[in-house]
Amino acid sequence: MINKNVMYKYICSFIFLLIVTSLNAQRYSATLSNYEAYKAFRGKPLSDKFSNIESVKIVYDLKKQKMYYFDSTLIPLHYDFVTNYLSYSQDLEIFNNENYSDTDKNRNYLLGNLNHIKGTDKWVFELAASDHMPIALIERFYNLIVQSTFIGSNLKFYLNNPEKMEWFQQNKFKIPCVKSDFIFNEITYQEVVSGSNVGILKQYKLKDLESTKPNSDEIIIVDGTPDILPNVRGIIVNELQTPLSHLVLLGKNRKIPIMAYTNALKDNNLKRLLGRKVELKIEIDTFYVKETNKKIVQKANTKKKKLIIDTTVTSMVDLSKIPKNGINYIGSKAQNLAYLIAISKDIQFKTPENTHAIPFYFYIKHVQSKSISPLINELLANTHKDSAVWVKQQLKKIRDAIKKEPINPQLIAKLNETFKNASFKNFRFRSSTNAEDLDDFNGAGLYDSKTGIVGDSVKTFEKAIKQVWASVWNEGSYGERELFGIDQRNIAMGVLVHRSFPDELANGVIITKNIFRKNFPGITVNIQKGENSVVKPEKGEVCEQFVAYHFNMGTDDDDFDIDYTSNSNLNNNEPLLSRKEMSRLFLVSQKIEAKMYRYWRKNRYHPVDIEFKIVGKNRDLYIKQVRPFNE
Numbered sequence: 001m002i003n004k005n006v007m008y009k010y011i012c013s014f015i016f017l018l019i020v021t022s023l024n025a026q027r028y029s030a031t032l033s034n035y036e037a038y039k040a041f042r043g044k045p046l047s048d049k050f051s052n053i054e055s056v057k058i059v060y061d062l063k064k065q066k067m068y069y070f071d072s073t074l075i076p077l078h079y080d081f082v083t084n085y086l087s088y089s090q091d092l093e094i095f096n097n098e099n100y101s102d103t104d105k106n107r108n109y110l111l112g113n114l115n116h117i118k119g120t121d122k123w124v125f126e127l128a129a130s131d132h133m134p135i136a137l138i139e140r141f142y143n144l145i146v147q148s149t150f151i152g153s154n155l156k157f158y159l160n161n162p163e164k165m166e167w168f169q170q171n172k173f174k175i176p177c178v179k180s181d182f183i184f185n186e187i188t189y190q191e192v193v194s195g196s197n198v199g200i201l202k203q204y205k206l207k208d209l210e211s212t213k214p215n216s217d218e219i220i221i222v223d224g225t226p227d228i229l230p231n232v233r234g235i236i237v238n239e240l241q242t243p244l245s246h247l248v249l250l251g252k253n254r255k256i257p258i259m260a261y262t263n264a265l266k267d268n269n270l271k272r273l274l275g276r277k278v279e280l281k282i283e284i285d286t287f288y289v290k291e292t293n294k295k296i297v298q299k300a301n302t303k304k305k306k307l308i309i310d311t312t313v314t315s316m317v318d319l320s321k322i323p324k325n326g327i328n329y330i331g332s333k334a335q336n337l338a339y340l341i342a343i344s345k346d347i348q349f350k351t352p353e354n355t356h357a358i359p360f361y362f363y364i365k366h367v368q369s370k371s372i373s374p375l376i377n378e379l380l381a382n383t384h385k386d387s388a389v390w391v392k393q394q395l396k397k398i399r400d401a402i403k404k405e406p407i408n409p410q411l412i413a414k415l416n417e418t419f420k421n422a423s424f425k426n427f428r429f430r431s432s433t434n435a436e437d438l439d440d441f442n443g444a445g446l447y448d449s450k451t452g453i454v455g456d457s458v459k460t461f462e463k464a465i466k467q468v469w470a471s472v473w474n475e476g477s478y479g480e481r482e483l484f485g486i487d488q489r490n491i492a493m494g495v496l497v498h499r500s501f502p503d504e505l506a507n508g509v510i511i512t513k514n515i516f517r518k519n520f521p522g523i524t525v526n527i528q529k530g531e532n533s534v535v536k537p538e539k540g541e542v543c544e545q546f547v548a549y550h551f552n553m554g555t556d557d558d559d560f561d562i563d564y565t566s567n568s569n570l571n572n573n574e575p576l577l578s579r580k581e582m583s584r585l586f587l588v589s590q591k592i593e594a595k596m597y598r599y600w601r602k603n604r605y606h607p608v609d610i611e612f613k614i615v616g617k618n619r620d621l622y623i624k625q626v627r628p629f630n631e
Contacts, residue, residue, distance in 0.1 A: 026040075026071075027041075027070055027071045027074055027075065027085075028041075028068045028069060028070035028071070028081070028085065029041070029068075029069050029070075030066065030067050030068065030069075030148065031067070031069075031148045031149065032056070032069055032114075032148065032149040032150060032151075033149075033150055034150050035150070037150075038056060038114075038116065038149075038150075040071075041056045041057075041069055041070060041071045041072060042054045042055065042056050042072065042073075042116070043055060043056070043057075043071065043072030043073035043076070044072070044073075044284075044285060045072075045113065045115065046076065046077075046517055046520075047516045047517045047520075047547075047563070048191075048284045048285070048516045048517065049516040049545075049547070049563070049565040050183055050184075050187065050565070051187065051189055051190050051191055051284060051285050052117055052118045052119070052183075052186060052187050052188065052189060052285070053115050053116070053117060053118070053183070053285075054115070054116050054118060055072055055113050055114065055115045055116070056069050056070070056072055056113070056114045057069070057070055057072045057075070057078060057081070057111075057112075057113055057114075058070075058110075058111070058112045058113065058114055058145065059078055059081055059082060059086070059109050059110070059111055060109060060110040060141060060144055061086060061108070061109055062104070062107055062108060062109060062110065063108065067144060067145075067148050068081065068085075068086075069114070069148075069149075070085075078099075078109070078111045079092055079095050079096075082095070082108070082109060088108065096130075099111055100128060100130050100131045100132060100133075101132060102132035102133070102134060103134065104134065104137055107137075110133070110137060110140075110141045110144075111127070111128065111131065112125060112126060112127050112128075112131075112141060112145075113125075113126045113127075114145065114149070114151075115158075117183060117186045119186075119188075120186055121154060122154070122156070122182065122183075122186060123151045123154050123155045123156065124155075124156055124157075124158045124178065124182070124183065125141075125142055125145055125155055125156065125157050125158065126157075126158040126160060127160070129160050129161045129547075129561050129562060129563030129564075130549075130561040130563075132163065135167060135172055135173065138157065138173075138175070139173070139174055139175050142155070142157055142175045143175075153176075155176075156176050156177065156178040156182065157173070157175050157176065157177045157178070158177075158178055158179075158180075158182070158183070159177050159178065159179050159564075160180075160563055160564050161561065161562045161563060161564065162562050162575055162578075162579050162582070163579075164177075165179070165564075165574075165575060179564075179567055179573050180564050180565060180566045180567050180573070181542070181566070181567065181569065181573050184542065184565075184566050187240060187262075188261065188262045188263055189259065189260070189261050189262075189286070189287065190240050190241060190259065190260040190261075191259055191282050191283065191284050191285075191287075192237075192241050192247065192248050192251055192258040192259055192260055192282075193248070193251040193252055193255070193256065193257055193258040193259075193282070194257065194282050194283055194284065195255065195256070195257040195281075195282060196257060196279060196280060196281040196282070197219065197233040197234045197256060197257050197279070197280055198233065198277065198278070198279050198280075198292055198294045198295070198296050198297070199217050199218050199219035199232065199233030199234060199277070199278070199280070199296055200215070200217055200218045200219065200275065200276070200277055200278075200296075201218070201219050201220075201221070201270070201273050201274055201275065201276060201277075201278045201280075201289070202214060202218045202219070202220050202221070202274065202275070203220070203221040203222075203265075203274055204220055204221070204222050204223075205222075205223050206222060206223060206224045206226060209222070209226055209228070209230065210392075211388065211389060211392075212388065213230065213388030214230045214231075214232050215232075216231050216232060216233070216298065217233060217296045217298065218232045218233060219232060219233045219234035219235070219236070219278060219280050220232050220234070220235055220236070221236045221237075221238075221264050221265070221270060222235065222236070222237050222238070223238055223265060224237065224238065224239060224539075225237050225239055225241070225245075225247055226247075227476065228475050228476040228479060229247070229250050229251070229254070229476070229479075229480070231479065231482075231483050232256070233256065233280075233296070234256055234257040234258065234280045234282075235251070235256070235257075235258045235259075236258075236259055236260075236261055236264050236270075236280075237258075237259075237260050237261075237264070238260070238261060238262055238263075238264040238265055239260060239262065239539065240260045240262065241260050242526055242534055242535065242537055242543055242545075244509045244511065244524070244526045244534065244535060244609075245534075245535050245536060245537070246444045246445030246535050246536055249442055249444035249445075249535075249609075249630070250442075250444055250445070250480070252630055253440075253441065253442055253444075253630050254483070257280055257281070257282040258282070259282045259287055261287070269289065270289060273289060273290075273291060276291050277291065277292060277293075277294075277296070278290060278291055278292060279292040279294060304485055304486070304487045305484065305485050305486045305487060306487050306490055307434040307435060307486065307487065307490035307491060307492070308327075308328045308434060308490075309328070309329075309360055309364065309434065309490060309492040310325070310328040310329035310360065311329070311359075311360055311361040311364050312329070312361075313329040313330070313359040313360075313361060314359070314361045315359075315414070316356050316357070316358060316359075316411075316414050316415070316418060317329075317330055317334070317356060317357040317358075317359060318355075318356055319334060319337055319338040319341055319355040319356060319357055319496075320338075320341055320355065321338070322338045322339060322342055322599075323335065323338055323357075326338065326357070327434070328434075329359045329360050329361070329494070330357040330358075330359050330360070330432055330494040330496075331357075331360070331431075331432030331433050331434055331436070331437075331492075331493070331494035331496075332432065332433075332434070332436060332437035332438060332627065333430065333431065333432035333433075333436065333437050333494075333496055333625065333627070334357035334432040334494055334496040335432075336437060336596070336625070336626050336627060337351065337352075337355060337496060337498075337624070337625065337626075338355075339595075339596060339599045339626070340592070340623055340625075340626055341355065343591070343592060343595045343596075344623070347588055347591050347592070348584070348588070348621075349584075349588050349612075349621045349622070349623050350615075350620050350621065350622045350623070351622065351623060351624070352428075352498035352499055352501075352622060352624055353422075353423070353424065353498065353499045354418075354419060354422045354424060354427070354497075354498055354499050355496070355497070355498040356418060356497050356498070357432060357494055357495065357496055357497065358411065358465065358494060358495040358497065359494055360434070360492040360493070360494050362407075362408055362411050363469050363472075363492055363493040363494070363495075364492060365408065366402065366405060366407065366408070366466075366469060367402065367469075369405050371401050371404070371405050372398065372401045372402055372405060375394065375397050375398045375401055376398055376473075378394065379391070379394045379395070379398065379488075380488050380489060391475075391478075392475060395473045395474070395475055395478055398470075398473040399470040399471075399473050399474075400470075402466055402469050402470040402473070403463075403466045403467065403470050405466075407462045407465060407466060411465075412461055412462055415461050415497070416454075416461070419454060422454075422499070423499075424499035424500070425453055425454045425455070426451055426452075426453050426454075426499065426500040426502060427451065427452050427453070427454070427461070427464075427497055427498065427499060427500055428449060428450075428451055428497070428498055428499070428500040428501075429449065429450050429451070429452055429461075429464040429465055429467075429468050429495050429496075429497055430449040430468070430495065430496040430497075430498075431447030431448065431449065431468055431471060431493060431494075431495070431496070432493070432494040432495060432496045433447060433472065433491060433492065433493050433494065434490070434491065434492050434494075435477075435481055435486055435491055436627075437625075437627035437628070438627075438628070439628050439630070440484075440630070441480075441484055441486070442609070442627060442628070442629075442630050443477070443480070444535065445476070445535060445536060446471075446474065446476050446477035446480055447468070447471040447472065447474065447477055447493075448467060448468055448470075448471035448474070449468065450463070450464040450467045450468055451464060451500050452464035452465070465495055468493065468495050469493050469495070471493075472491055472493045498624075501531075501613055501615055501622070503615060503616055504530060504531055504613045504614065504615050505529075505530065505614045505615065505616075505619060506527050506528065506529055506530065506576050506577070506613070506614040507527070507528060507530075507531065507532075507533075507534060507611070507612070507613045507614075508525060508526055508527030508528065508534055508543075508544075508611070508612055508613075509525070509526050509527075509534050509535065509609065509610065509611055509612075510523055510524070510525050510585060510589045510609075510610040510611075510612065511523065511524045511607055511608075511609055511610075511629050512589050512590065512592075512593040512607040512608050512610070512629070513606075513607040513629070514547050514549060516547060516565070517547075520549070521549045521550065522547045522548055522549030522563075523547065523548050523549070523585070523586055523589050523590070524545070524546075524547055525544075525545065525546055525547070525548060525582075525585060526543050526544070526545050527543060527544045527545075527568070527576050527577065528541070528543040528544065528568055528570065528576075529568050529570040529571045529576060530570075532570060540569075541569065541570060542566050542567075542568065542569040543566065543568055544564075544566060544567050544568040544571070544575065544576050544577075545564070545565040545566045546562050546563060546564045546565060546582070547562070547563045547565070548560055548561070548562050548563075548582050548583070548585065548586040549561055549563075549586075550586070560579070560582065560583045560586055562579070562582055576614075577614070581614070581619065581621070584621060585612070585621070588621065588623070589608075589610055592608065592610060592623065592626060593607065593608045596608055596626055600628075606628065606629060607629045608626055608627065608628060608629055609625075609626070609627050609628070609629040610623060610625065610626050611623070611624050611625040611626075612624065
């Protein structure tokens with residue numbers, strides 16, 4: 001006779017086993033027979049480097065020779081799956097060392113992602129950029145996926161790091177491979193600044209914005225990237241952005257939702273909502289625009305932020321020595337470059353040679369002249385501020401007057417004396433105001449930089465300086481200061497002067513964090529060939545973009561991993577930097593970040609924004625700027 005308690009326990013155990021088996025069956029599968037099966041397991045990739053990708057994670061058990069496609073939303077990490085479902089018992093460090101190595105020795109699993117570009121028939125097999133799987137295993141893994149899914153020959157292998165791209169260049173692969181342009185060319189939507197806002201949806205052409213001032217309660221659609229960001233509730237542009245472009249940086253500073261949507265001018269839903277009050281919500285992989293009855297809440301900036309102007313320093317400042325409290329008389333940009341020069345003595349990078357700063361004193365004296373000062377006073381008297389046309393005209397009058405007024409001849413004489421024995425003839429004159437490169441106001445792209453050439457009758461030092469001074473009163477810089485409540489009477493322009501770089505091979509920007517994946521190590525790098533701009537690219541230009549990271553504290557080149565988002569279309573989609581150069585950027589930028597926060601006397605609580613160049617036949621690394629990165 002069977003004991004009832006034993007029978008009850010047996011039945012409960014059996015039911016529990018059925019439930020677990022059923023749940024497991026829902027969470028993974030050995031095959032994907034159609035797109036519906038794929039959809040059952042799809043989720044978002046761990047990295048937000050592409051905004052139009054859905055992904056399913058894959059594990060192939062080498063010992064049992066079994067394939068597992070599993071739910072990427074419920075089980076975000078490969079390690080979670082093998083420990084919870086395949087009885088793997090080692091810790092994460094051992095798992096990473098063995099299963100992302102460059103050999104099949106000690107490997108238990110092949111780990112990958114099956115990515116789909118939304119709205120297309122493009123399918124991409126991708127390994128982690130840190131996975132150094134040998135070619136034979138990659139090809140075996142690829143063929144196993146082809147055999148166990150409905151995708152067939154549509155499946156491509158994505159070359160997401162320098163190692164794989166080098167193998168491809170050497171014709172070592174026998175499977176179809178693609179570079180970042182295969183994915184990047186399909187992007188139609190891009191989150192620039194996430195968030196939500198309510199406003200009246202309006203559409204403008206770029207040329208309209210030259211004479212028309214959108215209302216502050218509007219969310220606007222624009223047929224391109226505006227040079228000057230209007231004071232609005234949200235912005236939709238129809239061209240993709242470099243993640244570290246001025247539009248992105250200024251948008252993050254303002255904290256308004258901004259997105260790029262290539263179909264914005266053709267989208268019937270957006271057309272239908274023009275002129276209506278809508279809510280715009282921007283997320284990493286999608287956006288919503290819908291009619292709403294919510295109130296439009298205007299943020300009033302009643303406080304005026306006073307800026308410090310110290311005019312007691314009346315001579316050129318040599319930045320080879322760190323000025324004391326220089327931010328008050330030469331500006332943040334010049335002060336920060338002095339810090340970089342000091343840091344470069346301990347770390348292997350170069351800074352621009354012959355670096356000096358022209359203090360605020362000379363700008364203030366210049367604009368106090370009778371031909372300039374009344375124009376500034378008239379602008380700031382508030383009489384016609386609501387007229388975009390009048391403000392634009394008045395700003396131009398001020399700029400023209402600054403350029404026309406003769407400069408202090410003693411300043412030019414001092415410059416000529418300072419640079420008479422310099423090895424360089426071309427010098428770059430760059431803005432260094434008291435209203436840029438700050439924690440709460442980056443001022444990206446608001447002011448101008450110009451070149452002056454020793455002995456040149458056209459590109460004179462005087463002309464370059466006055467053009468930089470005049471950019472204090474650019475429409476963009478004036479408007480941005482107004483928006484942030486900066487007292488316009490307290491603005492002062494210092495000028496940073498150093499040799500220029502007519503022979504640069506590449507230029508770029510580094511953010512000392514992984515901007516595509518939260519709580520994950522790395523730096524984000526945008527770089528472009530030659531002098532072509534990263535922060536303000538020409539239409540159709542795509543820069544190289546990658547994240548560099550490592551999981552240990554070693555300093556060897558092999559300790560670093562590179563994950564590409566895009567490659568430069570000006571360089572035939574080939575890498576602009578060697579692996580050694582990429583590693584060097586990582587090491588240098590991390591050390592600059594740490595040392596800058598000591599100089600700033602602040603806790604290391606957020607990343608920095610670094611501008612660099614690769615110069616000359618020796619491919620020297622020059623760091624030309626550092627400032628806080630406003631997230």
